Amino acid sequence: MADPIRFYFDFSSPYGYLATFRIEALAAAHGRTVDWNAHLLGVAMKITGQGPLLNQPMRGAYATHDMTRMAREFGAPIVMPEVFPLHSVAASRAFYWLKGKNPEQAVAFVHRIYQAYWAQGRDMRAPEAVAAEADAMGLDGGALREALATDDAKQRLREAVDQAIERGIFGSPMFDIDGELFWGCDKFGQMDRWLKNGGW
Numbered sequence: 001m002a003d004p005i006r007f008y009f010d011f012s013s014p015y016g017y018l019a020t021f022r023i024e025a026l027a028a029a030h031g032r033t034v035d036w037n038a039h040l041l042g043v044a045m046k047i048t049g050q051g052p053l054l055n056q057p058m059r060g061a062y063a064t065h066d067m068t069r070m071a072r073e074f075g076a077p078i079v080m081p082e083v084f085p086l087h088s089v090a091a092s093r094a095f096y097w098l099k100g101k102n103p104e105q106a107v108a109f110v111h112r113i114y115q116a117y118w119a120q121g122r123d124m125r126a127p128e129a130v131a132a133e134a135d136a137m138g139l140d141g142g143a144l145r146e147a148l149a150t151d152d153a154k155q156r157l158r159e160a161v162d163q164a165i166e167r168g169i170f171g172s173p174m175f176d177i178d179g180e181l182f183w184g185c186d187k188f189g190q191m192d193r194w195l196k197n198g199g200w
Contacts, residue, residue: 002034005191006176008164009110012041012086013172014067015052015117015185016080020111021074023175025070030195036099036107038092040161041085051087067143070185077119086117089157090127090148094134094154097147105139183185 005027007015045051054060063078063164071078091113099106112133117124124130127148135141147153168181175182175191180199182191194200 004033006035006170008037008039009173010041011088016172017114018185019173036147079121081121083123087125090130093153103175105112
């Protein structure tokens with residue numbers, strides 16, 4: 001069986017959010033699965049010297065227009081949250097805690113947090129907010145809330161981010177297809193052709 005497509009995202013990324021609307025269909029069309037991986041762009045930015053895209057002069061205005069245009073194309077609701085960028089450590093720790101227990105629930109959690117933040121504009125920084133979303137999904141939000149403060153949860157996220165950096169992951173979304181990296185929500189057509197042709 002072919003390796004999964006490794007999908008790297010940050011909950012603070014509007015383009016990461018939009019990618020969730022297409023990545024599963026792309027993978028399924030080529031007999032692949034998706035390996036979901038939360039990432040912290042803030043860590044990568046310390047290496048690249050960049051700052052949050054939407055806060056950059058000129059580029060930020062364009063990106064805000066572009067993400068809303070792309071959202072219409074993808075059929076995805078989107079709003080500009082009052083709190084930006086999102087400090088996504090709590091959500092990312094929760095994701096990996098869930099992924100270790102039930103990967104399918106972890107994926108559903110990604111969709112839930114992204115919807116809360118990018119479709120509804122709600123502040124998802126606090127562990128309590130993250131746990132409340134888990135409760136709303138029928139999960140044990142209390143257990144999740146307690147887990148977020150453990151050394152194990154902190155270490156899992158730290159190791160995941162370190163491994164992503166080692167792979168060359170610096171943005172959201174980024175995709176690893178058999179070792180070939182693709183950056184951006186505009187790469188779905190190219191990735192589709194790559195998967196069909198086995199590269200070029």
